[in-house]
Amino acid sequence: xxxxxxxxxxALCASAIPASARNYCGGPTxxxxxxxxxxxxxxxxxxxxxxxxxxxxxxxGYTGKQGDIxxxxxxxxxxxxxxxxxxxxxVRLAPRYSSGKMPGSRMLIECYFERAVRIFPDDPTTWxxxxxxxxxxxxxxxxxxxMEKAYAMSPEDAAIxxxxxxxxAKQKKYxxxxxxxxxxxxxxxxxxxxxxxxxxxxxxxxxxxLPEEPAEQAEAGASASAASAASAASxxxxxxxxxxxxxxxxxKP
Numbered sequence: 001x002x003x004x005x006x007x008x009x010x011a012l013c014a015s016a017i018p019a020s021a022r023n024y025c026g027g028p029t030x031x032x033x034x035x036x037x038x039x040x041x042x043x044x045x046x047x048x049x050x051x052x053x054x055x056x057x058x059x060x061g062y063t064g065k066q067g068d069i070x071x072x073x074x075x076x077x078x079x080x081x082x083x084x085x086x087x088x089x090x091v092r093l094a095p096r097y098s099s100g101k102m103p104g105s106r107m108l109i110e111c112y113f114e115r116a117v118r119i120f121p122d123d124p125t126t127w128x129x130x131x132x133x134x135x136x137x138x139x140x141x142x143x144x145x146x147m148e149k150a151y152a153m154s155p156e157d158a159a160i161x162x163x164x165x166x167x168x169a170k171q172k173k174y175x176x177x178x179x180x181x182x183x184x185x186x187x188x189x190x191x192x193x194x195x196x197x198x199x200x201x202x203x204x205x206x207x208x209x210l211p212e213e214p215a216e217q218a219e220a221g222a223s224a225s226a227a228s229a230a231s232a233a234s235x236x237x238x239x240x241x242x243x244x245x246x247x248x249x250x251x252k253p
Contacts, residue, residue: 025111028119033080036123042080051076051086058093070105073112081116087129091136109133117146124153128160135167143167158187165194174203182207 033042055072076086093102094109101108113130120126131146144167150160165180181194186207198204 025107025114025118028115029078032078032119034120034123035080035082035084038080046076046080046083050079051083056085056089058089058096068104070102070107073102074105074107077112077116078107081112082120082123082126084125084129087112087116087126091129091132094133094136122153124150124157124160127153128163131163140167140171156187158184158189161187162189162191162194166197169194169197169201172201174198174201178203178205186210 033046038046050072055069055076058069073086073090076083077090080086090109090112097103097109100110110133113126113133116123116126117130127146127150131143131150134140134146135143147160147164147167150157151164154160161180162184165177165184168174168177168180177194178198181198182205185195186209195204
């Protein structure tokens with residue numbers, strides 16, 4: 001079963017990524033670590049030296065210089081392509097670098113995401129991160145395709161539901177946005193912007209309550225939703241500054 005899922009995910013991956021990106025980003029080394037299976041020892045090696053707090057915040061590389069920050073992201077995301085915090089940081093830092101590369105990097109920024117979904121196509125967090133990057137670049141159609149892949153693998157993820165709804169709402173496709181918004185808020189997603197957009201458009205409908213859960217499960221679900229909101233910045237924060245030519249696809253709230 002897992003083999004069939006991986007083959008399907010790989011096929012979806014190939015259909016979503018331009019051939020040019022697949023060619024210039026390089027193949028897997030065969031030595032990659034999967035974040036989902038990482039041991040404490042692996043994380044100590046990776047985060048103790050190469051993905052430190054300063055590097056995550058984009059302050060400086062390991063030597064204390066901005067000029068080598070790209071080398072540390074190269075190492076981190078070559079060794080562990082689906083490291084979610086590293087991918088999230090790249091989305092946040094990418095607008096600083098108009099060349100499309102970080103200082104000291106051998107790899108284009110987009111390659112971090114392309115390799116992540118190609119090497120771990122069954123991990124929804126990689127598709128979610130790539131979708132946010134594409135949205136930031138103004139490629140809304142590609143972003144939505146990638147977000148749909150993340151949703152297909154993880155339909156109960158509050159952050160993915162929220163951002164699916166947000167993409168549709170920003171395109172003024174409120175009827176498509178509503179069920180994703182309802183699901184996100186049923187799952188206790190804390191950010192109010194999507195609901196506010198739908199209320200303003202006169203499209204908001206309160207979702208029915210979910211079936212009662214044991215208190216411990218409900219508390220765990222609320223904590224997970226809050227963590228998703230904190231660790232995965234919404235697509236609203238990654239929206240491109242320029243307005244799209246088509247007013248129906250405007251990203252302006």
